[in-house]
Each structure stands twice: as structure tokens, then as C-alpha cells.
Amino acid sequence: MIEVEHLSKIYGSTAAVEDVDFSVEKGEILGFLGPNGAGKTTTMRILSGFIPATAGTAKIAGYDVHEQSLEVRRNIGYLPETPPLYPDMTVEGFLQFVARIKGVARKNRQSRVDWSLERCQLEDKRKVLIRKLSKGYKQRVGIAQAIVHDPPVIILDEPTVGLDPKQIIEVRNLIKSLAGEHTLLLSTHILPEVSMTCDRVTIINGGKVVATDTPNNLMSHLTAKGGYEIEIVGDIFSLEPMLNDLPGISQLEIISNSETKHHTLLLTTDSHQEIGKDIAALIINQGLDLYEMKRTRATLEDVFLNVITEEAATEGKAPILGEKSSLEFDGETGGQGDGE
Numbered sequence: 001m002i003e004v005e006h007l008s009k010i011y012g013s014t015a016a017v018e019d020v021d022f023s024v025e026k027g028e029i030l031g032f033l034g035p036n037g038a039g040k041t042t043t044m045r046i047l048s049g050f051i052p053a054t055a056g057t058a059k060i061a062g063y064d065v066h067e068q069s070l071e072v073r074r075n076i077g078y079l080p081e082t083p084p085l086y087p088d089m090t091v092e093g094f095l096q097f098v099a100r101i102k103g104v105a106r107k108n109r110q111s112r113v114d115w116s117l118e119r120c121q122l123e124d125k126r127k128v129l130i131r132k133l134s135k136g137y138k139q140r141v142g143i144a145q146a147i148v149h150d151p152p153v154i155i156l157d158e159p160t161v162g163l164d165p166k167q168i169i170e171v172r173n174l175i176k177s178l179a180g181e182h183t184l185l186l187s188t189h190i191l192p193e194v195s196m197t198c199d200r201v202t203i204i205n206g207g208k209v210v211a212t213d214t215p216n217n218l219m220s221h222l223t224a225k226g227g228y229e230i231e232i233v234g235d236i237f238s239l240e241p242m243l244n245d246l247p248g249i250s251q252l253e254i255i256s257n258s259e260t261k262h263h264t265l266l267l268t269t270d271s272h273q274e275i276g277k278d279i280a281a282l283i284i285n286q287g288l289d290l291y292e293m294k295r296t297r298a299t300l301e302d303v304f305l306n307v308i309t310e311e312a313a314t315e316g317k318a319p320i321l322g323e324k325s326s327l328e329f330d331g332e333t334g335g336q337g338d339g340e
Ligand SMILES: Nc1ncnc2c1ncn2[C@@H]1O[C@H](COP(=O)(O)OP(=O)(O)OP(=O)(O)O)[C@@H](O)[C@H]1O
Pocket: 011, 014, 015, 016, 017, 034, 035, 036, 037, 038, 039, 040, 041, 042, 043, 189
């Protein structure tokens, strides 16, 4: 449904997007994940026909975004980072207006408007002026205007930015409910958003695609970096060398309280072997009290940092871990909503 090949956009001397390839299958939600300035908005603006690419091709539902822009506009619903709303119109009036300019036949307009109001849970706000709505409701109107002409492809640029945690959950549920009958491309710099919402994720950094896979596959590539977190009480002098000698353990960190003899063991394993029972046996045989033992696995954060660090290393650049600050690891930090 969305096919992007060798897409590039150069602004003067800045390559905002460089040789980007990805595709989105019918009914799928693809997350487009990257830190600020990665090239997400630029790619989405090219796909929705707002700006031309410098090189490469992009097709929406089989139509070339450059050569067949009219067909592309009919087949696409786009929510930019800032929704294009008219504050002095009512919700229903605005959706009627958008349906008209998007070419919905007069006889179908009211049913399309009613459908999008219902899908976005806006029915009781239909007569309210847009300027009187909370940020969360405005975002729903933004999504409603993107789907009112029933496009098969929906592109959403950072749809949950600035929403409070309750609004974030509501908008994510709405997005998930649109998949299946629609194909969605969703940009975000919030890591948990992709694992919660998307079927696959394309990671973009510095204008280039650095990985594409399902969130689970991306994480399982790093299972080798999993390990165990263990809480024990007792004397651990003889346990420490035994653990270090145990095959499959690549790293051992111990945080101890010498007064209470309470120790937290952080073990990193370097293989796919399950060695939990061997570790537990060693602890018990040493006469220590085992309070808690849990498996720790790679997270999407690890995947993201891993791929962008590898990318920087292969290009001879310094690792860009500093950019971590522009990527939210905790998606529930919005907090601008004015209540619903
Ligand atoms: N009109 C423009 N003129 C010049 N440079 C631009 C323009 N638009 C974007 N850029 C640059 O292109 C790069 C990619 O920007 P883009 O907005 O696509 O990133 P993004 O991943 O969407 O980031 P954000 O989440 O901050 O919007 C950045 O370095 C940006 O400064």
C-alpha cells in the first residue's frame, strides 16, 4: 500500500532524508521511529504530496506521489504534527467542509461525517466550536479530518504529542481500531508507542533507515543481552567466584548492603541458554536465602540504542547516545491536556 524506494530530500547542504526504503502492507500499522530531526516529517510530507522529493520514488496505493498527486490525495489521509483546524467552525461543520474539499459526493457527505464522528468518539461534540475543545479532542478532530473521505492509507505525524496520559491511551486505541481496514504509517519519537501500537517499526536516524522489523523480532535479536536480577541475603564471598566461573555469564554486578547482608546481583548472560536453575542451585547450596529472581530481557530502548550506535560506529562517527534526550523512553509524559 505504501512503497518507498531510494527516497532522498536535500535542503541546501542538509540531507534531511537519504536513500530511504520501506514499505507498508495493506492493513498494517508501521511505526516510523526516530529522534528529533531524523527525517520523519520530511518523509511524511513527501508521501502526502506537500513537498517534492529530490530523488527516489514513493507510491501510495499504486499511485506515484509526484506523477499522480490527485489520486494520491484521494487515497491518503494525513494528520500533520499540528492539525489544520479552523477554530471558529463547529466540529461537524469543519468535517463537512473537509469532506467537500476532499471530493466526497454530496449524497454521501453526511454519512461520512457521521462515521468519522463516531469512530473518533466525537458525536457529543459535533455542535461545539473547535476552539473550545481540549487538546485531546482537537487531536481527535485532526484524525477525523484525515479519515472523513475514507482513504485506504492514513499517515499520522506524532499523533500523541502534547496529550495527557489518558488522552494518549484513547488516541492509541483509536489508531489501533483503524488498522485492518486501513493501512497506517505513524511517526513517533516515543519508544513505547511503537511496541504498543505498531505491527512493524522502521527506525530512522540522521535521514537514513537503520532497521525495519517487528518490535518483537528487533528485541529478540538482543535476547543475548538478557540476564537475571537476583535478591539474596547472606555471606557471598564464595558465591561470587563460582558465578564468575559459570558458563554463559558475561557480566556480574553486585550491589551490597554490608550491614543487612542484602545483595542485589545483576547478571548479564551471553547466550540463549536458560541458566536460571544453575544459578539458583549455586545460591541455595551456599546456604544463602534467595528472596527474588527475575529474568531481564532486552527492551526496545536497548534495540534503538544498539542500532543507532552500530550505525554511527560503521560510519566512523561518534556514537550518538547524546541524542537519547530527544527520544522519550517513557511515553506517558505528555501532560498538556486541559481535561476532557
Ligand atoms: N524546510 C527545511 N529547510 C531546511 N532544513 C529542513 C527543512 N525541514 C527540515 N529540515 C531539516 O531536515 C532534517 C529532518 O527534519 P524533519 O522535520 O524531517 O525531522 P523529524 O524526524 O520529523 O523531527 P521532529 O520530530 O523534530 O519533527 C532536520 O535536520 C531539519 O532541520
